[in-house]
Amino acid sequence: MTAGSPTLPTRPTLPYPTLTTAPAGVSLYERDARAVAGIEKLRFFPIEVVSGHGSTLVTPDGSELLDLSATWTACGLGHGHPAVAEALARAAVDAPGAGGLSAVHPASVGLAEDLLAVVPGSGDRRVYLGHAGSDANDVAIRAARHATGQRTVVAFEHSYHGGVGVAMGVSGVHVEAGAEADPDAVFLPYPNPFRPGPEGIEADVVAILAAADEALASGTVACLLVEPMLSDGGMVVPPDGFLARLHEVCRRHGVLMICDEVKVGLGRPGLLHAFAHDGIEPEIVTFGKALGGGLPLSAAVGPADVLDGPVGSALLTTAGNPLSTAVGRAVLATLVAEELPQRAATVGAVLAEGLRAQDWAGRLGEVRGRGLMLGVELVDADGAPDPALAARTVYRAWQLGAVVHYVGGNTLEVTPPLVLTAEEAARAAEILGWAVRDAAAGVVTDEEVAPYAGW
Structure with a gap:
């Protein structure tokens, strides 16, 4: 500093909080509820995930979920793709x-x-x-x-x-x-x-x-x-x-x-x-x-x-x-x-066939779509759209180990990563069929699902 220069004030020390320690005994989902704005949330079940690979998501306790959403198709190449x-x-x-x-x-x-x-x-x-x-x-x-x-x-x-x-x-x-x-x-x-x-x-x-x-x-x-x-x-x-x-x-x-x-x-x-x-x-x-x-x-x-x-x-x-x-x-x-469009056509056909072959307890309206963009419309006993069944079904599918959401009120949107294998497609069909049967039988209640309103 040259002679005659003004003396600069001392910069105050800011009280920055510690950012690395998670609250003891508080789940990731509870922390989210306390910190992240609800205006940007569309939740169907209380899912917590910490990592992923291919068509698999991993929860904090190490459990694996078959991803049939690909984050609303955003993770088209799956999770952790090397490219x-x-x-x-x-x-x-x-x-x-x-x-x-x-x-x-x-x-x-x-x-x-x-x-x-x-x-x-x-x-x-x-x-x-x-x-x-x-x-x-x-x-x-x-x-x-x-x-x-x-x-x-x-x-x-x-x-x-x-x-x-x-x-x-x-x-x-x-x-x-x-x-x-x-x-x-x-x-x-x-x-x-x-x-x-x-x-x-x-x-x-x-x-x-x-x-x-x-x-x-x-x-x-x-x-x-x-x-x-x-x-x-x-x-x-x-x-x-x-x-x-x-x-x-x-x-x-x-x-x-x-x-x-x-x-x-x-x-x-x-x-x-x-x-x-x-x-x-x-x-x-x-x-x-x-x-x-x-x-x-x-x-x-x-x-x-x-x-x-x-x-x-x-x-x-x-x-x-x-x-x-x-x-x-x-x-x-x-x-x-990797010829993923062709793979989507091939594996998508396996998935669609597997879905149509399930026992839907009389609640299937239609399986439709192209490639790995599939919809499963759920109906009541009279063939009318059944949004409540769709909400219970995606919740039950999560409990059974798969992530899927519903759109249009009563249609399961099945959009897994394009790297889905034929074996995973067969397992996906079985889980969804099982989820609908359980949901129709009352294994999941409307009250249980109510906090996760989705659309």
């Missing part, structure tokens, strides 16, 4: 910053190039990189509105496209649960072959396409947003060809189709992309969940004249960060190298 671990470790050693907002780096540029290579499409295209499917859909919608000058978004009842922003306001699941709908959203029915209208499923499809045609003909529509399979709305698989017929309506009116592959794509349906089952090339495709291999990562792939502007209108500081994007590249490479 994910190695990519993350390499990237963390000398990561060039923490995002792609104001700088470029090899992993983000490389991931964008990888996605352009594996997502069918033509013309000049760009890739938006984000953190979750919610922001990918939000940005895609806002970009479509800006590019077209129109406001209306056509979406579907019981759909799910995100939990924040515009994406939440056009998600049928949220709106039907009481969230505020986007003022410019139009919701169409989604065709359900298991529960068609009185004139049959083809009549339903014709009516839906007519409604879409009328909405798009108004000239006010910025985009149409659709899931190739209705996931959180009940694992509904539309009739073959529906997506292609819907896309033709969009093309006739010059309206962008945004295909939400966040939950149902990237190998899970037995093909790399779920929309490929109908042989279409949507104008915009969104990804999330499995793309990050467990890390926050999402993407939207679409026309440059839509996704290039307005500049700076989708600012997330750590979007495109070196760690997530390095893992994303490893995920895409692994899907191809």
Whole structure:
């Protein structure tokens, strides 16, 4: 310090708490209840997990659970996959910053190039990189509105496209649960072959396409947003060809189709992309969940004249960060190298056959899906949807050693990691059949399940 310089005050010592000691005699679940905000929880049973490998989750006491959720498909490669671990470790050693907002780096540029290579499409295209499917859909919608000058978004009842922003306001699941709908959203029915209208499923499809045609003909529509399979709305698989017929309506009116592959794509349906089952090339495709291999990562792939502007209108500081994007590249490479879409088709067929062969005590409505994206609809003795049975069943399955959740009120969503083996698939079917029989017999009560309300 030079002569005449002011004397700096002594920095106070802050009373930092000890962070390493867990409270004695308090379970991990109890600690979570005391510390983590309930607004971000969707709990179906009091599960505690400390590690995982492949399709297995491990509890604090060392017990193993067969994972039939893959964290809502986010852990598509399973737990502890070497490709994910190695990519993350390499990237963390000398990561060039923490995002792609104001700088470029090899992993983000490389991931964008990888996605352009594996997502069918033509013309000049760009890739938006984000953190979750919610922001990918939000940005895609806002970009479509800006590019077209129109406001209306056509979406579907019981759909799910995100939990924040515009994406939440056009998600049928949220709106039907009481969230505020986007003022410019139009919701169409989604065709359900298991529960068609009185004139049959083809009549339903014709009516839906007519409604879409009328909405798009108004000239006010910025985009149409659709899931190739209705996931959180009940694992509904539309009739073959529906997506292609819907896309033709969009093309006739010059309206962008945004295909939400966040939950149902990237190998899970037995093909790399779920929309490929109908042989279409949507104008915009969104990804999330499995793309990050467990890390926050999402993407939207679409026309440059839509996704290039307005500049700076989708600012997330750590979007495109070196760690997530390095893992994303490893995920895409692994899907191809290990032929996981083909494996999903093969093992998924084993799982579906095993499920259909179980004794469901007269409570099975339908097993449906593609690849390792399967739904088991549960019904009461009269064939009506039975949400209470679904809630008891997933609780009982957890007690029996498997993790599965329900969607659409009464449908078990069976979405194990893509590395599931045929032997694990057979065991999964047996556990679920056993769980339904026990749940129907009253082994688990509604009162026992009540604290874990799920949806």
